[in-house]
Amino acid sequence: MANPHILMCPPDYYGIEYEINPWMSRARQADHQQAVRQWSDLKELFQSLGAKTSLLTPVAGLPDLVFTANAALIFRRRAILSRFLHPQRQGEEPHNARWLEEHGFDVERLDEAMYFEGAGDALFCGDTLFAGYRKRSDVRAHQQVARRIDCRVIPLELVDPYYYHLDTCFCPLSDDTAIAHLPAFDEYGQRALAEHLPHLIPVDADEARSFACNAVVIGTTVVLNSGCPKLESSLRKSGYATRSTPLSEFVKAGGSAKCLTLRLDGEEAAGWKRHRG
Secondary structure, three states: OOOOEEEEOOOOOOOOOOOOOOOOOOOOOOOHHHHHHHHHHHHHHHHHOOOEEEEOOOOOOOHHHHOHHHOEEEEOOEEEEOEOOOHHHHOHHHHHHHHHHHOOOEEEOOOOOOOEOHHHOEEEEEOEEEEEEOOOOOHHHHHHHHHHHOOEEEEEEEOOOOOOOHHHOEEEEEOOEEEEOHHHEOHHHHHHHHHHOOEEEEOOHHHHOOOOOOOEEEOOEEEEEOOOHHHHHHHHHOOOEEEEEOOHHHHOOOOOOOOOOEEOOOOOOEHHHHOOO
């Protein structure tokens, strides 16, 4: 199997220039030099684990372009492009589309008047797509995605404004195992996760606020923000290795390891990655 392939965007223009989620405050700016170091350390960590990293060119005036997870949902060589809810991020869309098209992906756009924020809100466990809605993505958009790629979708309503994307409170590890901060979901969502995933590793409130769930899985290694020792212990007991690295400057904008990456070859838990027929 080919090495994991991750799209990242250097944080040349990263900063907190507006406020579109509860984490962001223009009065609490990220330290730019430290953000650059943290991003570079994360990239080097991925490479040390055997991952290939490709780079999206940063663009002045688009500080959140660094969060490549929101660019699109990748399904084999198809890329279903995001349509951002907030005008501040809509300028990212043509840059994401151009890069994906230039690198061999068939870029698809959803119907107008539907908001969809890519792999931030749509994550595979096996052949099932778990999809977060309400805060940034529309449930109708997830239904259209499911029809296009012919897969089952499980809608999960997000009820806590601090967990505005699914990947801030949920991380699939394999076909039947995931990390989750359950209070971020409504009662139906919590039941749906319990019914469809026999092995849920819970994340408590303190570590969820440190973006413990916003992790990247490479093989059986979970890469996450530092400061989440309880989750790291739980993961090791479940057979996973962990690698933590400080990402505090990105947490200030509401993102961490997963937000800073788009897997171009399919998440580890994506059934289509292993069964391409």
